[in-house]
Amino acid sequence: xxxxxxxxxxILSAAEKRVRAVGFNAVSFRDVASDVGIxxxxxxxxxxxxxxxxxxxxxxxxxxxxxxxxxxxRRSPSPREAIQAFILLYDEALVIGSSVCLCAILSxxxxxxxxxxxxxxxxxxTVNVDWLCxxxxxxxxxxxxxxxxxxxxxxxxxxxxxxxxxxxEAFDAAAKRILATYI
Amino acid sequence: xxxxxxxxxxILSAAEKRVRAVGFNAVSFRDVASDVGIxxxxxxxxxxxxxxxxxxxxxxxxxxxxxxxxxxxRRSPSPREAIQAFILLYDEALVIGSSVCLCAILSxxxxxxxxxxxxxxxxxxTVNVDWLCxxxxxxxxxxxxxxxxxxxxxxxxxxxxxxxxxxxEAFDAAAKRILATYI
DNA sequence: CTTTATCTACCTATCGATAGATAGATAAAT
DNA sequence: ATTTATCTATCTATCGATAGGTAGATAAAG
Numbered sequence: 001x002x003x004x005x006x007x008x009x010x011i012l013s014a015a016e017k018r019v020r021a022v023g024f025n026a027v028s029f030r031d032v033a034s035d036v037g038i039x040x041x042x043x044x045x046x047x048x049x050x051x052x053x054x055x056x057x058x059x060x061x062x063x064x065x066x067x068x069x070x071x072x073x074r075r076s077p078s079p080r081e082a083i084q085a086f087i088l089l090y091d092e093a094l095v096i097g098s099s100v101c102l103c104a105i106l107s108x109x110x111x112x113x114x115x116x117x118x119x120x121x122x123x124x125x126t127v128n129v130d131w132l133c134x135x136x137x138x139x140x141x142x143x144x145x146x147x148x149x150x151x152x153x154x155x156x157x158x159x160x161x162x163x164x165x166x167x168x169e170a171f172d173a174a175a176k177r178i179l180a181t182y183i
Numbered sequence: 184x185x186x187x188x189x190x191x192x193x194i195l196s197a198a199e200k201r202v203r204a205v206g207f208n209a210v211s212f213r214d215v216a217s218d219v220g221i222x223x224x225x226x227x228x229x230x231x232x233x234x235x236x237x238x239x240x241x242x243x244x245x246x247x248x249x250x251x252x253x254x255x256x257r258r259s260p261s262p263r264e265a266i267q268a269f270i271l272l273y274d275e276a277l278v279i280g281s282s283v284c285l286c287a288i289l290s291x292x293x294x295x296x297x298x299x300x301x302x303x304x305x306x307x308x309t310v311n312v313d314w315l316c317x318x319x320x321x322x323x324x325x326x327x328x329x330x331x332x333x334x335x336x337x338x339x340x341x342x343x344x345x346x347x348x349x350x351x352e353a354f355d356a357a358a359k360r361i362l363a364t365y366i
Numbered sequence: 367c368t369t370t371a372t373c374t375a376c377c378t379a380t381c382g383a384t385a386g387a388t389a390g391a392t393a394a395a396t
Numbered sequence: 397a398t399t400t401a402t403c404t405a406t407c408t409a410t411c412g413a414t415a416g417g418t419a420g421a422t423a424a425a426g
Binding site for chain 2 (some may be wrong): 017021022023025026035060097098100104105107108110111112117118121122139146147149150153154155156157158159160162164165169170171173174179
Binding site (some may be wrong): 039 | 404405406407409410
């Protein structure tokens with residue numbers, strides 16, 4: 001019994017892949033439609049406007065990320081282990097030369113995105129910041145640590161440069177440096 | 184006697200402003216043309232294709248950046264002073280919420296850009312890496328320092344996150360941390 | 367006369383989006 | 397059980413807007 005994946009989910013998944021590769025503005029309904037084997041007009045049935053698609057992409061991404069963060073918490077890791085797992089989440093999103101974290105590319109485009117999409121990006125970052133804050137709260141001292149937003153900026157920048165330069169060098173260096181500050 | 188700025192330069196300058204705000208894909212010939220008060224078709228006289236405009240934007244940006252780096256060298260700064268000046272160059276490019284380094288936004292879009300533009304971005308980064316290497320060559324020890332590409336990734340990421348989140352927090356943190364590694 | 371720089375006018379391709387038709391599933395009414 | 401109505405998900409066809417790009421006229425400068 002092979003489960004039939006709902007078209008709506010197929011669309012979201014195809015769109016995310018494309019957006020992560022080339023950005024929101026460079027993706028068209030027709031691109032996504034042909035990926036999943038329907039017509040572009042059918043996408044409007046599920047997502048009336050491109051903005052709606054963008055909003056669902058970014059909120060879905062945030063929710064899945066949030067779930068992964070909770071999974072990390074459930075393992076009751078040390079702060080160092082938590083950060084290590086956090087970095088691994090970003091690492092998974094990086095495919096050199098073709099894909100970065102959805103919110104890395106969207107935040108670079110932020111000023112040309114529909115407002116609700118831009119808001120969704122900030123929400124994603126806020127979730128990350130809050131989680132990192134809670135990790136830091138469990139530490140005796142936060143001296144020398146990267147600030148939460150600083151960690152995110154370092155990882156996002158490392159992803160973008162790694163993808164553009166087609167080498168993991170920048171990402172690996174950032175990951176190592178962040179982790180090194182935890183005892 | 185007010186100097187008449189050549190139209191070609193006006194076009195480049197207007198285009199750069201727009202690209203830095205919203206990205207390459209989100210900028211049209213008509214946008215740029217209306218900025219400088221001509222018709223979009225006239226831009227094709229100076230830059231036959233959009234790719235040509237992009238190439239000149241990125242090479243011009245690199246050349247000006249390179250010149251600024253040489254100006255820094257002429258002041259014979261200490262490594263720490265050199266890095267400080269380097270960070271200031273990036274700082275100048277950051278206008279919260281509306282503008283980042285041209286190559287920050289272009290590298291995020293890299294996979295959807297004409298090839299010669301993507302190459303130009305890598306050239307820009309290479310110039311930066313080479314210059315940073317020379318600075319590090321003058322140091323007794325490079326232990327603990329950010330690697331050249333790591334510095335660039337940190338600054339680019341900090342710019343993008345700062346612009347998207349509408350706060351300098353990430354950029355200032357990155358600048359401080361990089362500088363702190365120099366004695 | 368040629369070159370330079372711009373214009374008007376237009377082209378083709380594509381964009382996001384809408385309208386209307388259709389086929390199949392579901393459900394309620396008779 | 398049959399009919400009627402509604403819902404779901406897609407299609408075809410088309411819209412107006414805009415994209416990048418081209419052709420040819422024009423006017424000024426050398």
